[in-house]
Amino acid sequence: MAEAADGIIIAGAGQAAAQLAQSLRAGGYAGPVTMVGDEAFPPYERPPLSKDYLSGKRQVERLFLRPPAFWAEKQVELRLGRRVAGVDRLARRVVLDDSTALPYAKLVWAAGGRPRRLSCPGTDLAGIHHIRSIADIDGLKAGLVLPERRVVIVGGGYIGLESAAVLRSGGHHVTVLETQDRLLARVTASPVPQFLLNLHRGHGVDVRLSTGVEGLTGGDGQVAGVRLSTGELLPADLVVVGIGIIPNVEPLAAAGLACPDGVQVDEYCRTSDPDILAIGDCALHPSRFAPVPVRLESVQNAIDQAKCAAGTILGQAEPYTAMPWFWSDQYAVKMQTAGLSIGHDTQIVRGAVGVPPFSVVYLRDGRVIALDCLSCPRDFMQGRALVTGAVAVNPIRLADPTVELKALVPA
C-alpha cells in the first residue's frame, strides 16, 4: 500500500477520480486523498450534458455524483478551480497552476480530455460552442434563448448526434456536418449509422455527409455562417463543435511518460513510473476486447479502471478485464453497445433494420465480440455474456430474434 504520509493525489475531479476516491476509502485506505480539479464543480456526470441538462430537464445539482458534503465526510480534500501544471517524478510532487507543490506517495492521473477545436479560419468568433463541461452547456443554452435558432453541428459522432436530437426537439433548425460518408464513423460500421441517419433526417435534421468545414464567417465578432467544403455558405446563429477530444496528459508527457494517444498504462492502470497510475478517458490501456491498446471514453471505463487502480494501490492488484459498454439516447431511441466491434468479420442483424427494437451482433472467427442494441434492452442484458465469454454461436439461431440471446450462452 502507498505510504500514508504523503497520500494520494488525484489529478482531475471527474467520474474516474470520484470512483477512485470512494474505492480507496471503501478498501480501507486511511491516508490523505486529494482531488485536484480545474473546474468549479465537485465531481459530476457528463452524460446528461448532451441529454437532459441541455434540454433543461435536469438541474445542475442533480449532475453531482455525490452531494458536496460527502467528500468532507470521507475526508477527501477537493481542490477545485486548480490545475495540476507539472509533475516532478524525482521529488514525487505535483505543482499546481498557483505554484502550490503537493507531495504524493501515489499520483493517479484522471484528467480526461478537452474538446478538439476546429482549425479553420473564424474560430475566434463568438457563438462557437463545445460540449464537455457544465460551463460549455451553460454557454450554449445562453445562445438558445431565442426560438428557432439556426444551429450547425460539426461532427456526426455521439456528442453531435445527441445534441442534434435535443436541439431539434427544442424547435431549432439543425444541420449536422460529417466529413466521413457515414455517421458514427469512428465507432461503428454497420446498419446502425444508416438507421441513425434516417432517424435524424426523419426528425427534420439536415445531415450532410462527406462534408467538411472550410471556415466560419461572421460580423461584429459573432458567427453568422459556415463555409462548407462544397463551397456553400450555410447561415448559422450558433455552431456546435463535436469532433472528439484530446487527452489531457501534457504534464505527464513533459515528465517523460509515454503518451502516444493518452498516457500508456498496463492492465493494472500503472504507467511506466511505479508511483503514477492513469485511469478514464486519458488512459491508453490494453484490453482483452481489442487487438491493440485502446483509450475508451465511457462511464463504464472510468468507473471500472478507477476500481482497478484502487486495487493496485491497496496491494490487491487485479488486471483490468471489464467488458466495455456504452449507451446513447437520441429522441426516443436508446442505443446500448457492449464490447468493441473493432476487427469484426461478420455482422448479424436481429430484427428489422431501421425498426427498433433491433440489434446488430458483431463476430470475429465465429465468436461474438460486440453488440449494438437499438431500444432492445433485452438483447443488451442477455447478450453481454456472449461478449464476455467470446461465445461461438450458431449464426442462424443468432439471426432469429425469437431466440433469446440467453439461450445461446453456454450453461
Ligand SMILES: Cc1cc2nc3c(=O)[nH]c(=O)nc-3n(C[C@H](O)[C@H](O)[C@H](O)COP(=O)(O)OP(=O)(O)OC[C@H]3O[C@@H](n4cnc5c(N)ncnc54)[C@H](O)[C@@H]3O)c2cc1C
Ligand atoms: C456530453 C457528453 C456525453 C457523454 N455521454 C456518455 C454516455 O451516454 N455514456 C457513457 O458511457 N459515456 C458518456 N460520456 C463519456 C463520459 O462522460 C466520460 O467517459 C467520463 O466522464 C470520463 O471520466 P474521466 O474521469 O476520465 O474524465 P472527466 O469526467 O472528463 O474528468 C476529468 C476532469 O479533470 C479535469 N482536468 C483536466 N486536466 C486537469 C489538470 N491538469 N489538473 C486538474 N484537473 C484537470 C477536467 O477538467 C475534468 O473536470 C459523455 C461525455 C460527454 C462530454
